[in-house]
Amino acid sequence: MWAVRSRLLQPGEDLSGWVSEALESSGRRLRNGDVLVVAHKVVSLAEGRVVALSDVNPSEQALQLARQTGKDPRLVELVLRESVEVVRVRPGLLITRHRLGFVCANGGVDRSNAGPEQAVLLPEDPDASARRLRDALHRRFGVEVGVVVADTHGRAHREGAVGVCVGLAGVAPLADHRGRRDLYGYVLTSSVEAVADELAAAATLLMGQADEARPLVVVRGWPAVGDGQARQLVRPRERDLFS
Amino acid sequence: MWAVRSRLLQPGEDLSGWVSEALESSGRRLRNGDVLVVAHKVVSLAEGRVVALSDVNPSEQALQLARQTGKDPRLVELVLRESVEVVRVRPGLLITRHRLGFVCANGGVDRSNAGPEQAVLLPEDPDASARRLRDALHRRFGVEVGVVVADTHGRAHREGAVGVCVGLAGVAPLADHRGRRDLYGYVLTSSVEAVADELAAAATLLMGQADEARPLVVVRGWPAVGDGQARQLVRPRERDLFS
Numbered sequence: 001m002w003a004v005r006s007r008l009l010q011p012g013e014d015l016s017g018w019v020s021e022a023l024e025s026s027g028r029r030l031r032n033g034d035v036l037v038v039a040h041k042v043v044s045l046a047e048g049r050v051v052a053l054s055d056v057n058p059s060e061q062a063l064q065l066a067r068q069t070g071k072d073p074r075l076v077e078l079v080l081r082e083s084v085e086v087v088r089v090r091p092g093l094l095i096t097r098h099r100l101g102f103v104c105a106n107g108g109v110d111r112s113n114a115g116p117e118q119a120v121l122l123p124e125d126p127d128a129s130a131r132r133l134r135d136a137l138h139r140r141f142g143v144e145v146g147v148v149v150a151d152t153h154g155r156a157h158r159e160g161a162v163g164v165c166v167g168l169a170g171v172a173p174l175a176d177h178r179g180r181r182d183l184y185g186y187v188l189t190s191s192v193e194a195v196a197d198e199l200a201a202a203a204t205l206l207m208g209q210a211d212e213a214r215p216l217v218v219v220r221g222w223p224a225v226g227d228g229q230a231r232q233l234v235r236p237r238e239r240d241l242f243s
Numbered sequence: 244m245w246a247v248r249s250r251l252l253q254p255g256e257d258l259s260g261w262v263s264e265a266l267e268s269s270g271r272r273l274r275n276g277d278v279l280v281v282a283h284k285v286v287s288l289a290e291g292r293v294v295a296l297s298d299v300n301p302s303e304q305a306l307q308l309a310r311q312t313g314k315d316p317r318l319v320e321l322v323l324r325e326s327v328e329v330v331r332v333r334p335g336l337l338i339t340r341h342r343l344g345f346v347c348a349n350g351g352v353d354r355s356n357a358g359p360e361q362a363v364l365l366p367e368d369p370d371a372s373a374r375r376l377r378d379a380l381h382r383r384f385g386v387e388v389g390v391v392v393a394d395t396h397g398r399a400h401r402e403g404a405v406g407v408c409v410g411l412a413g414v415a416p417l418a419d420h421r422g423r424r425d426l427y428g429y430v431l432t433s434s435v436e437a438v439a440d441e442l443a444a445a446a447t448l449l450m451g452q453a454d455e456a457r458p459l460v461v462v463r464g465w466p467a468v469g470d471g472q473a474r475q476l477v478r479p480r481e482r483d484l485f486s
Contacts (some may be wrong), residue, residue, distance in 0.1 A: 001244060001445075088484045090284075103400035112434070156399035156485035157346035158476050162444065164401070174403045189296070193395065194403030195448060197249030201405065202244075204447030205251045205438060215261070217341050221245075222448050233401050240447065241331045241338070242399035242485040 001220075002028075003206040003214035006156035016136030017130070020215055023141075030137065033223040035146040037203035039215035040166055041110065041120055043129045043149055051078060069094045078119055079107035087243050098122065101234035103243060104164065105151045106158025123149065126167020127229045134169040143192075146171030146224025150200035150207075154189040156242055165196035165230050172196075172226025173233050194233055244464075245271075246457035247448040258289035259373070259379030263424045265459055266384075274382065275468040276360065278389040280446035282458035283409055284353065284363055286392055289374045292364040294321060294460055312337045318352060321362055325350035330486050335482025342366065344477035345409065346486060347396045369410025377412040389414030393443035393450075406447025408439035408473050415439075415469025416476050437476055 006022035058073035066073035083096035108122040149167030203217035211217035249265035273440030300318035309316035326339035351365040420434035446460035
């Protein structure tokens with residue numbers, strides 16, 4: 001697993017061209033079965049999912065939630081537009097259910113690495129973004145790779161955020177070990193592993209968060225097999241015990 | 244990052260001796276700054292944290308929870324002994340707060356890879372287990388490494404389980420990016436990254452779950468720095484919004 005050195009992506013720039021250039025400059029070729037993990041931030045920037053806060057008029061609900069949380073009302077307005085449900089509100093904290101199903105802070109809206117007074121939204125359809133990138137890499141380099149679009153989310157019961165998968169293509173999000181036998185023949189009954197989240201978490205270790213951000217990571221040696229959608233990683237509302 | 248081939252650990256066997264033997268047989272030497280991720284199962288087996296279900300007498304509360312969940316009453320009894328609070332109960336599901344603070348299914352009690360009619364409890368003090376292993380590896384090989392004891396936990400809002408850190412030594416559990424500036428000079432305000440959990444998640448990708456279990460993984464290139472305790476990864480009860 002290694003981070004690919006890349007230049008800063010220009011907003012609106014073609015993502016696959018930028019990725020391809022970085023990969024070619026790195027001198028290391030992709031192989032079949034590699035997984036390319038991309039920070040959602042560059043996907044969003046390429047797709048123009050950037051909003052100038054000065055263009056946002058907060059609604060009454062946004063103004064009220066801004067008072068409760070101490071957050072910028074314009075940011076809160078964007079969070080509400082991206083979300084289908086407000087889950088928890090505390091000073092300094094706004095947890096919502098994003099329209100894609102993810103329960104996370106600030107509806108996936110992020111102010112870091114976007115430019116002053118700018119906010120970055122999640123890609124419109126991160127699975128489709130991953131699919132386009134995978135297909136473009138196949139056309140350009142002739143390889144079948146998996147693509148994972150990564151964000152960092154907090155957790156309900158643990159401190160700190162970890163990398164999670166918000167979009168994918170060419171890799172199965174979940175590995176189902178149920179029904180397999182362990183070393184002693186005991187049949188495993190509850191072992192479904194969220195491998196796409198683990199891939200995102202692993203890559204996030206190398207991505208960094210501040211001015212040395214490295215938004216492209218290649219994972220080799222964990223073969224990308226299967227396919228699916230990041231939505232499979234979302235626990236459906238009716239099975240969610242904690243919202 | 245690679246999985247170290249190892250023979251089956253015998254219950255009660257010295258952990259550091261078993262780890263050292265596996266590392267020596269692998270022909271690859273540990274280096275300063277490597278992180279060794281160990282599945283909690285082998286730590287528990289080495290420390291004798293195995294209980295024969297036939298020796299367990301379920302309490303009245305265990306019998307009742309067993310009826311509600313459909314689980315073996317003897318297993319439920321062990322879960323209750325390991326836990327300080329029952330958090331959620333549903334058919335097929337028993338989520339508790341473990342005495343070490345972790346909110347997880349079945350109080351960390353596990354029936355897989357333990358032998359028939361056996362259950363494995365978490366180590367008594369997984370941070371201390373990690374510390375002893377780190378110190379033993381230093382004495383034996385003269386290297387300073389980080390040690391992470393890994394388990395897999397489900398998540399409140401996402402499907403599937405991922406590797407998490409339940410014990411550590413020689414590595415800081417959290418990386419605090421707050422106050423650092425991003426690419427555009429914006430000061431990051433909420434970026435605390437649970438790197439020990441990400442290390443555990445990365446390693447879990449290589450560990451496997453069933454009969455090909457590989458409980459030892461070396462992470463190289465992500466320097467183990469700092470120190471701390473796995474308890475720092477637990478959100479304190481009073482700040483927990485979802486229990």
